[in-house]
Amino acid sequence: MLEILRMNHLKENIDKRRTFAIIAHPDAGKTTLTEKLLLFGGAIQLAGAVKARGDQRRARSDWMKVEKERGISVSSSVMTFEYKKKVFNLLDTPGHEDFSEDTYRVLTAVDSSVMVLDAAQGIESQTKKLFEVCRLRDMPITTFINKMDRESKDPFDLIDEIEQTLQIDVCPVSWPIGMGSRFLGCYDLIKDQLILINKADKIKKPSITLTLKGLGDTQLDKRLPSDSAYELREQLEMVNEFCKKFDLKSYLEGNLTPVYFGSAINTFGVQELLNGLTNITPPPGMQESLSRKISSEEEKVTGFIFKIQANMNPKHRDRIAFMRLCSGHFKRGMKLKHLRTEKNINVHNPILFLAQGRKLAEEAFAGDIIGIPNHGNLHIGDSISEGENIQFTGLPSFAPEYIQKIRTQDPMLTKHLTRALQQLAEEGAASIFKRYLGGDWIVGVVGQLQFEVMADRIRTEYDVPVIFEKLNFITARWIQSDQKSDKMLFIKNNSEIIADDHKNNPVVLIRNNWHLDHLFEEWPNIKFSNVKEQNN
Numbered sequence: 001m002l003e004i005l006r007m008n009h010l011k012e013n014i015d016k017r018r019t020f021a022i023i024a025h026p027d028a029g030k031t032t033l034t035e036k037l038l039l040f041g042g043a044i045q046l047a048g049a050v051k052a053r054g055d056q057r058r059a060r061s062d063w064m065k066v067e068k069e070r071g072i073s074v075s076s077s078v079m080t081f082e083y084k085k086k087v088f089n090l091l092d093t094p095g096h097e098d099f100s101e102d103t104y105r106v107l108t109a110v111d112s113s114v115m116v117l118d119a120a121q122g123i124e125s126q127t128k129k130l131f132e133v134c135r136l137r138d139m140p141i142t143t144f145i146n147k148m149d150r151e152s153k154d155p156f157d158l159i160d161e162i163e164q165t166l167q168i169d170v171c172p173v174s175w176p177i178g179m180g181s182r183f184l185g186c187y188d189l190i191k192d193q194l195i196l197i198n199k200a201d202k203i204k205k206p207s208i209t210l211t212l213k214g215l216g217d218t219q220l221d222k223r224l225p226s227d228s229a230y231e232l233r234e235q236l237e238m239v240n241e242f243c244k245k246f247d248l249k250s251y252l253e254g255n256l257t258p259v260y261f262g263s264a265i266n267t268f269g270v271q272e273l274l275n276g277l278t279n280i281t282p283p284p285g286m287q288e289s290l291s292r293k294i295s296s297e298e299e300k301v302t303g304f305i306f307k308i309q310a311n312m313n314p315k316h317r318d319r320i321a322f323m324r325l326c327s328g329h330f331k332r333g334m335k336l337k338h339l340r341t342e343k344n345i346n347v348h349n350p351i352l353f354l355a356q357g358r359k360l361a362e363e364a365f366a367g368d369i370i371g372i373p374n375h376g377n378l379h380i381g382d383s384i385s386e387g388e389n390i391q392f393t394g395l396p397s398f399a400p401e402y403i404q405k406i407r408t409q410d411p412m413l414t415k416h417l418t419r420a421l422q423q424l425a426e427e428g429a430a431s432i433f434k435r436y437l438g439g440d441w442i443v444g445v446v447g448q449l450q451f452e453v454m455a456d457r458i459r460t461e462y463d464v465p466v467i468f469e470k471l472n473f474i475t476a477r478w479i480q481s482d483q484k485s486d487k488m489l490f491i492k493n494n495s496e497i498i499a500d501d502h503k504n505n506p507v508v509l510i511r512n513n514w515h516l517d518h519l520f521e522e523w524p525n526i527k528f529s530n531v532k533e534q535n536n
């Protein structure tokens with residue numbers, strides 16, 4: 001009997017978890033939308049709390065300030081709030097200057113994403129990159145087209161752009177009525193509701209909702225100027241005829257994205273989005289591991305580390321490892337097994353992150369993120385369990401977008417530099433590669449500011465002053481092949497452009513796009529991959 005009650009309690013708690021991230025290009029409105037979601041979730045009272053942080057983030061010009069604000073960025077990197085009996089864990093995807101591999105990796109720890117687009121810009125470069133990471137995991141994605149209060153692209157063009165650029169079906173679930181200064185609100189295509197901006201009180205009650213009896217309802221003519229009503233009817237007929245219908249299965253498989261239009265700054269469309277997320281986003285599901293699939297409802301606790309926040313205090317090597325719980329009911333003080341080292345860890349001071357701060361995590365369920373303070377023994381990609389030998393998969397490394405040679409002028413410090421680089425690579429702060437020829441160290445990052453961050457950390461934490469030097473390469477690709485002999489031959493013939501990553505996986509250094517295309521043509525049996533499983 002007790003057993004049944006315990007299992008029900010576990011299932012109930014896991015069923016209501018919704019762990020998601022927002023992907024966006026800088027300035028599309030991610031911070032504003034986050035803040036409004038937290039307001040609806042009751043997690044913050046005052047508009048401006050997250051925004052202020054967003055502004056600080058943007059304003060900081062050098063990374064020293066980034067460090068000073070780390071305390072803040074840690075507490076805002078996971079934001080938990082409740083809405084309609086669901087527990088939402090919103091994971092921040094660092095953008096702007098702190099765009100890094102972390103941004104990508106956060107997406108391995110969520111079950112769904114919201115893609116925010118600026119209605120005037122459509123799909124921008126960073127959105128596309130982040131979308132592709134979601135795609136790798138067939139993740140369900142909901143789209144919010146923001147800033148409809150500004151002159152925007154035509155909504156049909158936007159839908160077309162998403163479909164063409166991202167190769168995903170698009171289903172509008174709300175439709176904008178006008179745009180810019182003529183933006184009056186949206187039509188809810190699921191509930192047949194007219195949702196109008198409440199110009200009288202945008203703060204307390206941002207919208208007025210009227211349920212209609214279809215498009216012919218005369219209320220539409222009473223509530224909207226005649227040209228807007230005419231345009232809306234005409235557009236909705238086209239939507240009905242040409243746009244995809246919502247299909248839950250397609251959404252859950254990551255093949256269709258429902259689209260909401262709105263204006264986050266005016267809190268318009270946000271509640272509809274949140275209601276939609278409440279209804280359709282999936283709870284924590286199955287996680288792949290090397291040996292078997294792990295169901296979130298299994299009683300035993302399992303999880304993996306997807307992010308390390310280091311240097312909380314530069315004098316100590318203390319770090320917080322962010323663990324995504326994949327199954328079970330975690331309780332503070334639990335003894336868990338760290339599978340890479342096969343050692344037990346006592347989790348006495350786990351951290352639960354809230355929108356405005358953090359607290360000790362007394363308990364947590366699959367889908368939740370907890371922070372585990374440690375001295376550097378936990379690495380990205382590590383699996384944790386109550387004893388079973390589980391190695392979670394699906395935590396990729398991403399090829400760098402910028403690479404440079406790193407060295408120290410003092411040859412006495414070369415060993416120290418090697419140790420620093422190795423540790424930073426294990427922490428996931430950057431990729432490192434050692435060339436076969438000459439043995440130079442190369443550092444790779446996905447956001448350019450990370451070079452400065454690295455140099456500063458190596459100087460302050462390891463006492464090694466470093467310099468970067470430009471290379472004649474733009475990126476690196478992992479060399480993979482079904483035939484070991486092909487791979488060996490390739491490496492032998494190209495040793496001057498081969499290097500090893502920190503786990504001794506060989507990469508080829510790429511001179512330019514032409515070089516990469518040429519390699520593809522010349523070596524059809526070799527895969528030059530821009531992602532690699534973390535644990536290979």
Ligand code: G4P
Nearest residue numbers: 024026027028029030031032054146147150263264265266
């Ligand atoms: P981000 O986190 O994606 O980078 O974007 P953020 O929310 O910081 O928004 C970027 C800019 O866009 C901000 O303006 C913000 O106020 C504005 N914005 C967000 N949502 C909307 C919207 O629905 N409509 C309009 N018109 N603007 C929106 P800013 O000038 O950079 O900052 P601020 O001075 O407004 O604080």
